[in-house]
Amino acid sequence: xxxxxxxxxxxxxxxxxxxxxxxxxxxxxxxxxxxxxxxxxxxxxxxxxxxxxxxxxxxxxxxxxxxxxxxxxxxxxxxxxxxxxxxxxxxxxxxxxxxxxxxxxxxxxxxxxxxxxxxxxxxxxxxxxxxxxxxxxxxxxxxxxxxxxxxxxxxxxxxxxxxxxxxxxxxxxxxxxxxxxxxxxxxxxxxxxxxxxxxxxxxxxxxxxxxxxxxxxxxxxxxxxxxxxxxxxxxxxxxxxxxxxxxxxxx
Amino acid sequence: xxxxxxxxxxxxxxxxxxxxxxxxxxxxxxxxxxxxxxxxxxxxxxxxxxxxxxxxxxxxxxxxxxxxxxxxxxxxxxxxxxxxxxxxxxxxxxxxxxxxxxxxxxxxxxxxxxxxxxxxxxxxxxxxxxxxxxxxxxxxxxxxxxxxxxxxxxxxxxxxxxxxxxxxxxxxxxxxxxxxxxxxxxxxxxxxxxxxxxxxxxxxxxxxxxxxxxxxxxxxxxxxxxxxxxxxxxxxxxxxxxxxxxxxxxx
DNA sequence: GCAAAAGTGTTCCACATACACCCATGT
DNA sequence: ACATGGGTGTATGTGGAACACTTTTGC
Numbered sequence: 001x002x003x004x005x006x007x008x009x010x011x012x013x014x015x016x017x018x019x020x021x022x023x024x025x026x027x028x029x030x031x032x033x034x035x036x037x038x039x040x041x042x043x044x045x046x047x048x049x050x051x052x053x054x055x056x057x058x059x060x061x062x063x064x065x066x067x068x069x070x071x072x073x074x075x076x077x078x079x080x081x082x083x084x085x086x087x088x089x090x091x092x093x094x095x096x097x098x099x100x101x102x103x104x105x106x107x108x109x110x111x112x113x114x115x116x117x118x119x120x121x122x123x124x125x126x127x128x129x130x131x132x133x134x135x136x137x138x139x140x141x142x143x144x145x146x147x148x149x150x151x152x153x154x155x156x157x158x159x160x161x162x163x164x165x166x167x168x169x170x171x172x173x174x175x176x177x178x179x180x181x182x183x184x185x186x187x188x189x190x191x192x193x194x195x196x197x198x199x200x201x202x203x204x205x206x207x208x209x210x211x212x213x214x215x216x217x218x219x220x221x222x223x224x225x226x227x228x229x230x231x232x233x234x235x236x237x238x239x240x241x242x243x244x245x246x247x248x249x250x251x
Numbered sequence: 252x253x254x255x256x257x258x259x260x261x262x263x264x265x266x267x268x269x270x271x272x273x274x275x276x277x278x279x280x281x282x283x284x285x286x287x288x289x290x291x292x293x294x295x296x297x298x299x300x301x302x303x304x305x306x307x308x309x310x311x312x313x314x315x316x317x318x319x320x321x322x323x324x325x326x327x328x329x330x331x332x333x334x335x336x337x338x339x340x341x342x343x344x345x346x347x348x349x350x351x352x353x354x355x356x357x358x359x360x361x362x363x364x365x366x367x368x369x370x371x372x373x374x375x376x377x378x379x380x381x382x383x384x385x386x387x388x389x390x391x392x393x394x395x396x397x398x399x400x401x402x403x404x405x406x407x408x409x410x411x412x413x414x415x416x417x418x419x420x421x422x423x424x425x426x427x428x429x430x431x432x433x434x435x436x437x438x439x440x441x442x443x444x445x446x447x448x449x450x451x452x453x454x455x456x457x458x459x460x461x462x463x464x465x466x467x468x469x470x471x472x473x474x475x476x477x478x479x480x481x482x483x484x485x486x487x488x489x490x491x492x493x494x495x496x497x498x499x500x501x502x
Numbered sequence: 503g504c505a506a507a508a509g510t511g512t513t514c515c516a517c518a519t520a521c522a523c524c525c526a527t528g529t
Numbered sequence: 530a531c532a533t534g535g536g537t538g539t540a541t542g543t544g545g546a547a548c549a550c551t552t553t554t555g556c
Contacts, residue, residue, distance in 0.1 A: 105332060186535085203535080228527055437508085479553075482509090483509090507552100520542100
């Protein structure tokens with residue numbers, strides 16, 4: 001992460017650097033794209049537990065023709081980066097994200113054979129119920145996030161990083177709500193944590209942490225129809241942000 | 252942070268999205284730039300404490316001609332994003348960064364009047380001693396990070412976010428070393444924390460936290476010449492990363 | 503000796519963990 | 530009745546905050 005810059009005489013400073021935010025003929029050759037890592041929790045094949053899954057699209061042209069890749073595309077002149085990512089997501093899956101955040105800008109010189117592409121990558125969470133009716137076909141398919149094939153470009157690296165961010169953020173943020181609907185039981189919320197973090201969590205302690213955090217509000221409703229004692233339904237407390245992104249909450 | 256995307260028929264998915272990572276005529280109109288928020292700790296005017304400062308460059312052309320702005324410029328075809336940021340930093344200040352990390356990609360449609368510019372912003376830390384001999388002139392000047400004038404573009408927002416990231420990261424990472432030299436006393440390290448976080452820290456507890464973290468190694472040398480009991484010199488433990496950036500440590 | 507920073511010891515408290523135990527429901 | 534998940538109570542441990550106290554230097 002440390003730059004490999006060399007020292008240079010201090011005098012050469014101001015002339016070049018005053019071109020701040022101006023584009024030259026050089027940078028016009030670099031093309032810009034947006035990609036999105038879309039996570040959903042979906043029932044496993046054996047239906048015993050939910051697991052993290054993400055949709056990929058099959059590339060229909062070179063480079064990496066036939067390989068699976070993250071959904072992505074160019075940015076239109078009149079849309080912001082997050083709007084481009086959101087549009088992208090809708091076009092690929094037909095789903096609306098409940099959470100969308102910029103992940104990282106990937107711009108290594110050789111990440112795309114032939115041309116130079118800088119990809120601004122977003123990551124998103126969609127509700128499980130919605131994900132079940134998501135578009136799937138020959139060119140769009142959902143894969144288990146922890147067991148992907150060899151993807152096009154540096155997309156395996158990108159997914160690894162997105163997974164790391166999701167898991168890190170799950171530990172200190174209220175992000176799990178984004179996988180669930182309007183109301184939910186504490187067990188459902190706990191199962192989201194367990195599926196993402198891949199470890200069991202003590203229900204008793206989880207309850208106290210959540211109730212102490214003021215991130216959820218108990219409703220007066222119980223979920224009946226289960227096989228056992230009906231659990232209370234909770235609602236997300238909209239007055240607390242899902243994640244603390246500092247001064248960048250509104251972009 | 253939530254996208255404002257609308258739902259769309261699921262069928263329209265694969266055709267467009269398979270253009271992943273390809274650039275169209277649209278995105279060729281968007282120019283790409285790199286900017287850098289460079290932090291150093293420098294002695295205050297009254298020399299009693301150090302404070303966070305950063306170098307800005309004066310814009311010599313429209314838009315925002317005459318306004319102060321973050322150092323930045325275009326990305327060259329053969330350099331990575333971090334290399335562009337590092338070069339940028341050297342050209343502006345003549346300094347070598349001890350820490351350099353991508354901050355965020357800013358790409359709102361109207362952030363630059365007239366044209367559409369996406370700026371990939373890095374933030375950097377440089378050593379205090381080095382910063383004292385940094386280039387400064389009519390078009391490059393250091394400002395206190397917490398008291399900036401009205402900057403060009405959305406650069407005030409960018410600095411606010413960079414400050415938030417620096418302060419957040421200072422709390423859970425070993426990043427403070429980047430402001431210091433090869434060896435340092437615990438007081439110096441603590442003063443870095445105090446200056447960045449703007450609050451006093453108990454020296455006794457700070458010592459135990461640092462020693463317990465294994466991030467620093469005691470040398471057998473004491474720093475003599477002070478007015479009081481000579482403190483021990485410590486060295487940064489290179490075997491632990493400054494920050495945990497997950498699977499992205501080497502880019 | 504005195505001032506002041508370096509460095510050590512100890513108490514207190516918040517909070518996470520582990521786990522025993524009671525509650526309410528469907529079968 | 531009993532199995533099972535919902536929900537409460539409680540002991541133990543860990544780590545930070547607060548602060549008293551000792552050590553070592555310059556003057």
